[in-house]
Amino acid sequence: xxxxxxxxxxxxxxxxxxxxxxxxxxxxxxxxxxxxxxxxxxxxxxxxxxxxxxxxxxxxxxxxxxxxxxxxxxxxxxxxxxxxxxxxxxxxxxxxxxxxxxxxxxxxxxxxxxxxxxxxxxxxxxxxxxxxxxxxxxxxxxxxxxxxxxxxxxxxxxxxxxxxxxxxxxxxxxxxxxxxxxxxxxxxxxxxxxxxxxxxxxxxxxxxxxxxxxxxxxxxxxxxxxxxxxxxxxxxxxxxxxxxxxxxxxxxxxxxxxxxxxxxxx
Numbered sequence: 001x002x003x004x005x006x007x008x009x010x011x012x013x014x015x016x017x018x019x020x021x022x023x024x025x026x027x028x029x030x031x032x033x034x035x036x037x038x039x040x041x042x043x044x045x046x047x048x049x050x051x052x053x054x055x056x057x058x059x060x061x062x063x064x065x066x067x068x069x070x071x072x073x074x075x076x077x078x079x080x081x082x083x084x085x086x087x088x089x090x091x092x093x094x095x096x097x098x099x100x101x102x103x104x105x106x107x108x109x110x111x112x113x114x115x116x117x118x119x120x121x122x123x124x125x126x127x128x129x130x131x132x133x134x135x136x137x138x139x140x141x142x143x144x145x146x147x148x149x150x151x152x153x154x155x156x157x158x159x160x161x162x163x164x165x166x167x168x169x170x171x172x173x174x175x176x177x178x179x180x181x182x183x184x185x186x187x188x189x190x191x192x193x194x195x196x197x198x199x200x201x202x203x204x205x206x207x208x209x210x211x212x213x214x215x216x217x218x219x220x221x222x223x224x225x226x227x228x229x230x231x232x233x234x235x236x237x238x239x240x241x242x243x244x245x246x247x248x249x250x251x252x253x254x255x256x257x258x259x260x261x262x263x264x265x266x
Contacts, residue, residue, distance in 0.1 A: 004228060007235060031170045032160040038170075039130050039159070044098040049082055052096045052128055058166045061088045061259070080116035087262060092124035093117050099131040107136040114144040114151055124262060125151040130159060152262045162259075208243030212236050 042048040049067060056062045065085030083094040095113045097105055110127060117125045132155045141151045154162065164171045212235075219232035 004231060007231075011235075028164075031164075032157075034170045035160055035163055035168070036130065036156060039098070042098065048098045048130070049096045052094070053083055055163060055166045055168050056083075056085075056094070058168075059162065059259075062086070065094070080112050081120065081122075084120075084122075087124065087126075087259075090124050091122055092126060092262070093120065093122045094126045094128065097127070097129040097131070099129065102131070104131055105129050105133045105137065107134055107140045110137050110140045110151065110153075111144075114140065114147075114149050117149050117151070118147065123149055125149065126154065126259075126262065127151055128154040128159060130156050132156060150262065152259065205243040208239045212239035212243065215239060 039048070039051075042051060053065055053067055057065050063086040065083055067083055068081060080095065081093040082096045085092060085094070093113075093116065097109070099105065105127070110133070113125060113127055117123070133153055137153065141153065144151050215232045215236040219229045219236060222229035222232065
C-alpha cells in the first residue's frame with residue numbers, strides 16, 4: 001500500500017510536468033510558425049541571404065562568414081556558393097535557398113553545390129533552405145562525402161532550430177514563446193529545460209524500462225495474493241510503452257542539431 005501511494009504521487013508529478021512541457025512545446029511550435037512566416041516575407045536574395053549570414057555569424061564556431069558579391073565571383077562555380085567562411089577552424093561554403101510555395105531543393109542543385117565546393121577546394125558545405133529537400137538529395141550527399149566533400153543539409157525545421165540557438169526574431173529572450181510579450185527569464189529557462197529533455201528522450205528509455213521491470217517484479221510477487229497486482233501490471237505496461245516511445249522518437253530527435261558532424265574530423 002505504501003509503494004502504491006508513492007507510485008500515485010510519482011504519477012501525479014509526472015503528469016504535471018508533462019502538461020507543463022506540452023504547453024512549452026506548443027509555445028515553441030507557435031514561435032517556429034511565426035518565424036517561418038517572417039522568413040517568407042523576405043526577398044530571396046536581397047534580404048534572406050544577409051539574414052542567414054547574420055544568424056550564422058551569431059552562432060558559436062562561425063567566423064568571417066561573408067556574402068560573396070558579383071565582383072568576388074571569378075569562376076562559373078562561384079554562382080553556386082553564396083557565402084564563404086570558417087566553422088570551428090575549417091573553411092566552408094554556404095548555399096541559401098528560399099523556394100516559393102512547396103518547391104523543394106532538387107538533387108541536381110545539391111550536386112551542383114558539391115561540384116562548386118570541390119572546384120574551390122572546400123571540404124565542408126552547408127545547404128540551407130526554408131523549404132525541404134527531394135528524397136534523392138541524401139544519396140547525393142553520400143556520394144559527395146565519398147569524394148571528400150561533406151555537405152550538411154538544413155531544411156525548414158533545422159532553420160528554426162538554428163534561429164532558436166541564435167536568438168533570432170521571435171526567439172529573442174524578451175519575448176514569450178506563447179505569443180505574448182514578456183521579459184520573464186523563467187519562461188525561457190523552462191523552454192531550455194524542455195528542449196534538453198526533448199532532444200534527450202532516447203536516454204530516458206533506460207529508466208522507463210528499469211521501472212517497468214521493477215513493477216513487473218512486484219506483479220509477480222503479488223499476483224497470487226491480491227488484486228493490487230493488476231495495478232503493478234498496468235504501470236508495467238505503461239512504462240514499457242513509454243520506453244519504446246522514447247526509443248522511437250529519440251531516433252528522430254537525435255538528428256535535430258543541423259550542425260552535428262560539420263567541422264574538423266576528430
